[in-house]
Amino acid sequence: MEVLDAIDRRHSYRGPYLDQPVPHEDLVQIVEAGLKAPSGCNAQTTRFVIIDDGDLLRQIGELPSINNTAMRQAKAMIACVIDREPGPVSAGLSFQIEDCSAAVENMLLAITGLGYASVWMDGWLRATGSEDREVINRLLEVPEEKTVRVILPVGVPKREVRGPKKKPFHERAWFNCYGCTGAGG
Amino acid sequence: MEVLDAIDRRHSYRGPYLDQPVPHEDLVQIVEAGLKAPSGCNAQTTRFVIIDDGDLLRQIGELPSINNTAMRQAKAMIACVIDREPGPVSAGLSFQIEDCSAAVENMLLAITGLGYASVWMDGWLRATGSEDREVINRLLEVPEEKTVRVILPVGVPKREVRGPKKKPFHERAWFNCYGCTGAGG
Numbered sequence: 001m002e003v004l005d006a007i008d009r010r011h012s013y014r015g016p017y018l019d020q021p022v023p024h025e026d027l028v029q030i031v032e033a034g035l036k037a038p039s040g041c042n043a044q045t046t047r048f049v050i051i052d053d054g055d056l057l058r059q060i061g062e063l064p065s066i067n068n069t070a071m072r073q074a075k076a077m078i079a080c081v082i083d084r085e086p087g088p089v090s091a092g093l094s095f096q097i098e099d100c101s102a103a104v105e106n107m108l109l110a111i112t113g114l115g116y117a118s119v120w121m122d123g124w125l126r127a128t129g130s131e132d133r134e135v136i137n138r139l140l141e142v143p144e145e146k147t148v149r150v151i152l153p154v155g156v157p158k159r160e161v162r163g164p165k166k167k168p169f170h171e172r173a174w175f176n177c178y179g180c181t182g183a184g185g
Numbered sequence: 186m187e188v189l190d191a192i193d194r195r196h197s198y199r200g201p202y203l204d205q206p207v208p209h210e211d212l213v214q215i216v217e218a219g220l221k222a223p224s225g226c227n228a229q230t231t232r233f234v235i236i237d238d239g240d241l242l243r244q245i246g247e248l249p250s251i252n253n254t255a256m257r258q259a260k261a262m263i264a265c266v267i268d269r270e271p272g273p274v275s276a277g278l279s280f281q282i283e284d285c286s287a288a289v290e291n292m293l294l295a296i297t298g299l300g301y302a303s304v305w306m307d308g309w310l311r312a313t314g315s316e317d318r319e320v321i322n323r324l325l326e327v328p329e330e331k332t333v334r335v336i337l338p339v340g341v342p343k344r345e346v347r348g349p350k351k352k353p354f355h356e357r358a359w360f361n362c363y364g365c366t367g368a369g370g
Contacts, residue, residue, distance in 0.1 A: 003191035003298040007218045007291050031358045033192045035351060037290065038305050042349045048358040056361055081363065093308045101286030102305075105222065106192050109294065113188040120223050120287075123278045141362040164227045166220060173216045173233040176241055177326040178266065 001113040010108050011163035013117035014068035017155030022076040026114055027052060030154070031078060033110035034103035040095025046103045047081040049140045049148075056139055060151075063132045070119055074153030080104060081142055082149045104150050117157035122150050186298040195293050196348035198302035199253035202340030207261040211299055212237060215339070216263060218295035219288035225280025231288045232266040234325045234333075241324055245336075248317040255304055259338030265289060266327055267334045289335050302342035307335050 001009070031048050039045060051057055052075075061072040071077075080103060086096035104120055111118045125133045125148060136148050174180045186194070216233050224230060236242055237260075246257040256262075265288060271281035289305055296303045310318045310333060321333050359365045 001188050003186050003188040003294050004214070004218065006188035007221050007295065010221070010223070012223060027360075028354070029189070032354065033189065035354065035357055036192050036195070038195070038197055038293070040308060042351075044352050044357065046357070047363065049363050050358065050360050053361045090308055091312050093311055095308070097282045098286045098305075098307065101283045102290040105287040105290040106294075108223070109188050109291075110192065120283075122283065123225060123275055123280070126278055127276045141364070143363065146363075166227075167229050169213070169217065169220065172220055172229065172231070173235065175212075175235050176238045178232065178234050178328065178331075179326070 006109045006113045009161070010112040011161050012119040013157050013161045014070045014119050016069045016158040017073045017075060018158050020075065020156045022052070022116065022154050024052070027076055027078070027154070030107050030110045030114065033106040034080070037099070037102040037106045039099040039102070040093070041089045043089045043095065043099070045082060045086070045096045046100045047146070049079040049081060049142070051077040051079065051140070059139055060136055063135060065124060065130070065132045068119065070153045070155065071121065073155060075155040077154065078107060078152045079136070079140060079148045080150040081146050084145055084147050100149055104152065107152060111152070111154060115156065116154050117161045118152045118154055120150060120152065125149065125151065188294070191294045191298045194346065195297040196346050197304040198342050198346050199255045199304050201254045201343040202258045202260060203343050205260065205341045207237070207301065207339050209237070212261055212263070212339070215292050215295045215299065218291040219265070222284070222287040222291045224284040224287070225278070226274045228274045228280065228284070230267060230271070230281045231285045232331070234264040234266060234327070236262040236264065236325070244324055245321055248320060250309060250315070250317045253304065255338045255340070256306065258340060260340040262339065263292060263337045264321065264325060264333045265335040266331050269330055269332050285334055289337065292337060296337070296339060300341065301339050302346045303337045303339055305335060305337065310334065310336065
């Protein structure tokens with residue numbers, strides 16, 4: 001699939017999956033797309049746990065706070081792991097959120113390109129007092145100083161993958177000055 | 186270009202550009218890729234200023250803290266703008282850094298797919314007391330409550346675009362448990 005097509009067709013998918021496994025080699029290819037993402041000072045801070053063990057998938061999919069079908073029926077998941085308290089890489093700055101997000105976006109595009117669908121599960125894991133996040137950290141044997149930050153369910157979508165309505169170009173982008181219209185816009 | 190090829194070929198490029206303009210329609214296509222990126226709760230928080238005005242490009246490219254040739258010779262730039270103090274979108278959480286990063290990664294892949302090269306300019310703008318960031322905010326007429334967070338220079342690369350050495354798969358990714366090797370890994 002062409003890169004611009006993949007960008008166009010990638011949408012958050014929370015619906016049911018077909019009962020088709022995701023082959024090991026596809027999961028490796030998807031995570032390799034994540035590994036190839038840029039990272040601040042090339043520090044490569046994000047780690048990945050690929051989940052294709054049926055017991056683990058069931059235990060995560062049955063957590064009380066799961067609120068979508070894709071997570072319940074996922075044939076595989078990819079967990080992105082970062083430091084609980086990201087330290088500075090350069091000039092007192094951390095880039096772990098940026099690194100993780102770029103890796104996630106690369107993987108979502110690879111997932112789309114390979115015919116699967118997913119959704120960026122994030123706020124659910126970051127919500128204050130998320131007990132489920134700690135359950136997942138224990139299930140995946142994540143070290144104490146790190147935490148799962150994002151999970152991507154993976155599977156072949158049973159329904160059409162459609163995106164939400166988006167704002168038009170001129171409401172979010174301009175030429176040469178913020179909010180400009182007319183000749184300069 | 187195939188999406189997995191674009192992911193593979195995207196590298197940070199800080200070298201010289203050919204003296205070839207970046208057509209208006211290519212810049213629109215690149216920013217449209219950014220607009221299509223996912224955003225937390227579909228809040229679409231990132232704004233984009235496309236810079237193709239020669240005077241503006243020169244003023245930014247000549248700022249004292251610019252330390253790479255790509256920024257000095259860029260035929261165009263794309264500035265990503267977010268809130269200075271991102272507020273909560275859902276459950277007390279902000280997703281602006283994630284939103285901006287996903288948009289930047291989409292645009293870097295579109296840039297690669299269209300035959301251009303770029304580099305994610307970020308820490309330079311975030312460094313404490315960055316006077317140049319405020320100069321750029323003024324040049325682009327960015328509202329007081331917002332700031333340029335990332336800039337992407339755009340142009341046709343004069344040199345080969347090569348990436349840095351990356352850690353191998355098994356040092357950053359595992360199956361079913363963090364850091365596992367052997368049968369489960």
